[in-house]
Amino acid sequence: MALVNEHFLKLPNNYLFADIAKKVNAFKVTHPKANVISMGIGDVTQPLCPAVIEAMHKATDEMAAQSSFRGYGPEQGYDFLRYAILKNDFAPRGIHLDLDEIFVNDGAKSDTGNIQELIRWDNSIGVTDPIYPVYIDSNVMIGRAGVQEGGKWSNVVYMPCTAENGFVPQIPEDQHVDVIYLCYPNNPTGTVISKQELKKWVNYALKNDTLIFYDAAYEAYITDPDIPHSIYEIKGAKKCAIEFHSYSKTAGFTGVRCGYTVVPKELSASTLDGGRIPLNPLWNRRQCTKFNGTSYISQRAAEAIYSPKGKEQVRRTIGYYMDNAHQILSTLKGLGFQAYGGENAPYIWMKVPQGSDSWKFFQDLLYGAHVVCTPGVGFGPSGEGYVRFTAFGSKEQTEEALARIEKWV
Amino acid sequence: MALVNEHFLKLPNNYLFADIAKKVNAFKVTHPKANVISMGIGDVTQPLCPAVIEAMHKATDEMAAQSSFRGYGPEQGYDFLRYAILKNDFAPRGIHLDLDEIFVNDGAKSDTGNIQELIRWDNSIGVTDPIYPVYIDSNVMIGRAGVQEGGKWSNVVYMPCTAENGFVPQIPEDQHVDVIYLCYPNNPTGTVISKQELKKWVNYALKNDTLIFYDAAYEAYITDPDIPHSIYEIKGAKKCAIEFHSYSKTAGFTGVRCGYTVVPKELSASTLDGGRIPLNPLWNRRQCTKFNGTSYISQRAAEAIYSPKGKEQVRRTIGYYMDNAHQILSTLKGLGFQAYGGENAPYIWMKVPQGSDSWKFFQDLLYGAHVVCTPGVGFGPSGEGYVRFTAFGSKEQTEEALARIEKWV
Numbered sequence: 001m002a003l004v005n006e007h008f009l010k011l012p013n014n015y016l017f018a019d020i021a022k023k024v025n026a027f028k029v030t031h032p033k034a035n036v037i038s039m040g041i042g043d044v045t046q047p048l049c050p051a052v053i054e055a056m057h058k059a060t061d062e063m064a065a066q067s068s069f070r071g072y073g074p075e076q077g078y079d080f081l082r083y084a085i086l087k088n089d090f091a092p093r094g095i096h097l098d099l100d101e102i103f104v105n106d107g108a109k110s111d112t113g114n115i116q117e118l119i120r121w122d123n124s125i126g127v128t129d130p131i132y133p134v135y136i137d138s139n140v141m142i143g144r145a146g147v148q149e150g151g152k153w154s155n156v157v158y159m160p161c162t163a164e165n166g167f168v169p170q171i172p173e174d175q176h177v178d179v180i181y182l183c184y185p186n187n188p189t190g191t192v193i194s195k196q197e198l199k200k201w202v203n204y205a206l207k208n209d210t211l212i213f214y215d216a217a218y219e220a221y222i223t224d225p226d227i228p229h230s231i232y233e234i235k236g237a238k239k240c241a242i243e244f245h246s247y248s249k250t251a252g253f254t255g256v257r258c259g260y261t262v263v264p265k266e267l268s269a270s271t272l273d274g275g276r277i278p279l280n281p282l283w284n285r286r287q288c289t290k291f292n293g294t295s296y297i298s299q300r301a302a303e304a305i306y307s308p309k310g311k312e313q314v315r316r317t318i319g320y321y322m323d324n325a326h327q328i329l330s331t332l333k334g335l336g337f338q339a340y341g342g343e344n345a346p347y348i349w350m351k352v353p354q355g356s357d358s359w360k361f362f363q364d365l366l367y368g369a370h371v372v373c374t375p376g377v378g379f380g381p382s383g384e385g386y387v388r389f390t391a392f393g394s395k396e397q398t399e400e401a402l403a404r405i406e407k408w409v
Numbered sequence: 410m411a412l413v414n415e416h417f418l419k420l421p422n423n424y425l426f427a428d429i430a431k432k433v434n435a436f437k438v439t440h441p442k443a444n445v446i447s448m449g450i451g452d453v454t455q456p457l458c459p460a461v462i463e464a465m466h467k468a469t470d471e472m473a474a475q476s477s478f479r480g481y482g483p484e485q486g487y488d489f490l491r492y493a494i495l496k497n498d499f500a501p502r503g504i505h506l507d508l509d510e511i512f513v514n515d516g517a518k519s520d521t522g523n524i525q526e527l528i529r530w531d532n533s534i535g536v537t538d539p540i541y542p543v544y545i546d547s548n549v550m551i552g553r554a555g556v557q558e559g560g561k562w563s564n565v566v567y568m569p570c571t572a573e574n575g576f577v578p579q580i581p582e583d584q585h586v587d588v589i590y591l592c593y594p595n596n597p598t599g600t601v602i603s604k605q606e607l608k609k610w611v612n613y614a615l616k617n618d619t620l621i622f623y624d625a626a627y628e629a630y631i632t633d634p635d636i637p638h639s640i641y642e643i644k645g646a647k648k649c650a651i652e653f654h655s656y657s658k659t660a661g662f663t664g665v666r667c668g669y670t671v672v673p674k675e676l677s678a679s680t681l682d683g684g685r686i687p688l689n690p691l692w693n694r695r696q697c698t699k700f701n702g703t704s705y706i707s708q709r710a711a712e713a714i715y716s717p718k719g720k721e722q723v724r725r726t727i728g729y730y731m732d733n734a735h736q737i738l739s740t741l742k743g744l745g746f747q748a749y750g751g752e753n754a755p756y757i758w759m760k761v762p763q764g765s766d767s768w769k770f771f772q773d774l775l776y777g778a779h780v781v782c783t784p785g786v787g788f789g790p791s792g793e794g795y796v797r798f799t800a801f802g803s804k805e806q807t808e809e810a811l812a813r814i815e816k817w818v
Contacts, residue, residue, distance in 0.1 A: 001585065001587060001617065001618040001619075001679050002528055002532060002587045002588055002618060002619060002620035002678045002679065003528060003529040003531075003532055003587065003678060003679050003680070003681065004527065004528060004529065004678040004679065004680055004686045004688070004691070005526060005527055005528055005529055005530070006680055006681065008527070008691045008694060008695075009680075009686065011694060015697065041481075043480040043481045044480050045475070045478070045480065046475060046478070047472060047473050047474055047475050047478045048472045048473060048478070050473070053469060053470070053472065053473040056469040056472075056706070057469055060462060060465040060469065060706075061462070063456060063457045063462065063465075063664065063665070064456050064457060064459070064462040065456055066454070066455060066456050066803070069454065069455070069456045069457070069661075069664075070664040071452040071453050071454065071661075071663040071664050072450075072452045072663045072664065073664055106515055106666075106701075106703070106704075107701050109699065109700065109701045110699060110700055110701070113698055113699030113700075114699060117414060117550060117551075118413065118414055118417070119411055119412060119413060119414055120412040120413065120414055120415070121414070122412075123411060123412055133698075134699070137698045138699060141526060141698070142526075176410065178410060178411045178412065179411055209410040210410075210411060211411035252478075252480075254480040254481045254701075255472065255478075255479040255480050255481065255482055255702075255704070255705040256472070256704055256705070256706070257515075257701065257702070257703060257704045269411040269412060269413040270410050270411065270412050270413065271412070271413055271415055271418075272412065272415065277413045277418065279413070282413070282414075282417045285417060285420060286417075286550065288424065289522055289542075289543055289546045289547055289550070290518065290519060290522030290523060290543070290547060291518065291522075292515075292516050292518045292519070292663075293664075293666070294515070294666060294704075295515075295664070295665055295666045295703075295704045295706070296664040296665070297465070297469075297665070297704070297706055297707075298704050298706075394475070
């Protein structure tokens with residue numbers, strides 16, 4: 001008799017973005033003439049840059065001729081892309097990585113979800129709160145998160161990030177957390193971590209033999225030169241951290257699907273009897289068994305963003321979104337709201353007015369200004385009392401939305 | 410302290426195709442002038458068909474303009490492709506499926522590996538032997554396969570498929586196997602299953618509440634009108650089977666990455682206390698959490714194979730490979746070998762001469778004819794004494810390889 005994996009049944013039935021869509025649809029049905037502007041979902045809107053388009057056409061043409069046709073690629077990704085990554089994303093920051101420490105994937109969501117397969121089912125996990133839901137949900141599915149009680153999972157250590165602590169999570173000095181998820185620049189708060197603070201995490205991890213899963217999906221949005229783009233800028237991080245990168249937000253690849261994961265060869269985890277097992281070959285085995293590489297066309301597209309033209313074009317699109325971010329931040333602040341992020345990240349995290357809460361403000365904004373934001377509580381208990389705005393809309397729509405908010409307040 | 414998932418350590422260190430590559434390289438080093446022809450790895454060699462290339466260019470151009478740009482697609486795949494699948498792969502065979510029973514993916518390897526997440530870690534599994542290694546390895550990684558002893562896993566029920574039983578696996582009537590993997594047309598043996606035989610499996614599954622994972626990756630190669638293309642051609646199969654499809658071999662998409670999985674809404678599994686849980690929403694939850702859809706360009710490419718032109722062009726390429734298959738089969742038989750498959754599948758499974766074994770024959774063929782085959786024992790204990798030839802080479806290379814084999818024997 002096939003028995004179901006009952007851990008799945010612990011997951012709440014509601015999905016944040018499905019709930020939002022339902023409420024937005026209900027509004028549209030009763031207000032058919034309203035022109036609703038979404039600043040909710042973190043999806044890009046600007047077209048792929050010309051260098052990428054050119055590379056995709058070229059790769060497609062290669063697939064049309066027998067002499068240049070490509071079948072299965074390496075599960076770890078093509079070397080042309082892995083070299084470009086080493087040369088452009090790491091070497092300029094003084095980080096030396098080997099080619100086989102880079103694993104190209106079909107986007108960061110897959111690997112941030114799958115990476116938990118490498119660790120024992122009963123390891124404890126720690127997350128900053130609020131947080132990208134995939135980190136916790138992927139652990140719930142294997143039983144590692146325990147059971148949900150009052151919005152929290154019993155085997156998860158939550159590290160609140162709120163205006164009160166300046167969005168700096170407190171290191172759990174008094175307890176040993178086996179695995180910690182960090183995401184900087186942060187989704188959803190849009191805040192960043194300084195080198196000094198990140199150093200504390202690396203030191204904690206080295207001291208406690210903790211594994212850090214570091215999500216750097218938004219690093220391309222960093223403008224402040226003192227903010228680290230990679231955890232490997234910190235000494236010792238190769239011994240304790242796996243890092244996730246994505247082209248989704250860097251180059252608008254949410255529909256193209258390409259990213260990569262770094263698993264340093266120095267990194268190891270413990271066996272029950274105290275042996276040390278390097279994780280790089282384990283991840284390689286995982287990928288070779290359950291993944292067959294991402295599309296050749298997508299990998300050529302990713303390579304193109306590292307060309308001189310590609311770099312310039314990608315920078316321009318990021319600038320476009322960051323102009324939106326600055327507009328949103330300054331408008332909200334000008335209206336007297338407490339707003340955060342938006343300086344090194346495409347997200348603005350806003351405290352809702354006294355007496356309101358995440359969902360109530362979401363609803364008020366939708367009905368009052370026909371603008372969609374994301375209720376912060378959807379990202380975890382410490383997100384209650386906040387909402388998230390994204391800067392990924394067009395300039396025109398963003399300006400229109402802000403004008404409506406100004407009028408509505 | 411982060412503890413490693415020690416189940417990974419049970420996996421043997423050698424990978425079949427890596428071992429082959431090593432031996433082939435050793436040969437090439439000592440025989441630099443030899444022109445080695447590979448009939449080993451099951452990868453396609455012919456270019457994508459013109460209808461697919463056209464669709465990919467068009468999709469790329471859409472991504473270049475703001476008005477037609479696509480960001481995140483649905484995790485389940487775009488409706489245009491899911492409709493094309495329903496209309497072309499199932500409706501003509503009298504199979505009615507709903508749109509939300511189709512989950513588009515980045516190739517069958519991912520989903521045949523990931524599907525085991527839906528079931529309890531201690532369910533027993535059954536496999537036909539020889540078998541595609543992903544089925545077992547993905548279960549080893551979660552601890553479900555037990556430990557390896559003498560080439561077999563302790564918690565896996567092996568159902569031998571050999572010349573002696575006509576490659577028809579015996580149904581384990583005397584025991585309850587919770588989950589069974591079937592692959593037809595079969596990789597590696599190239600043999601098929603009749604409707605009558607498949608009916609027995611469905612009946613066994615319904616009687617024992619067994620879940621069948623049915624891999625139909627090679628169904629496009631079926632030429633015999635009596636052989637089922639889908640397990641859902643059998644009454645009751647929607648209550649007990651998940652089916653995997655792939656465009657890799659159908660349309661040469663090994664580098665493009667697209668396939669799909671069917672999870673019928675009628676299908677359910679049991680909880681420990683006897684409740685029934687439908688698996689369709691669980692798989693949906695899994696995909697929404699750990700997958701973000703495959704590339705938009707790849708999905709448009711897949712859609713194009715269902716157009717009248719696409720169908721015709723794909724059929725021609727399959728015919729090309731099947732001509733190779735027939736050549737290989739008849740040549741080997743003509744040389745007095747016992748050879749199987751190759752009539753409804755691109756694989757030929759050959760018994761090695763008395764006194765030889767899988768690896769010895771592989772080595773003899775490499776050194777004697779400079780031709781690479783795959784040792785059958787790499788696919789499981791019942792593969793010992795066989796080798797696999799693939800029909801995916803070019804016509805010229807296949808003919809040259811066969812001429813060399815004729816000369817060598």
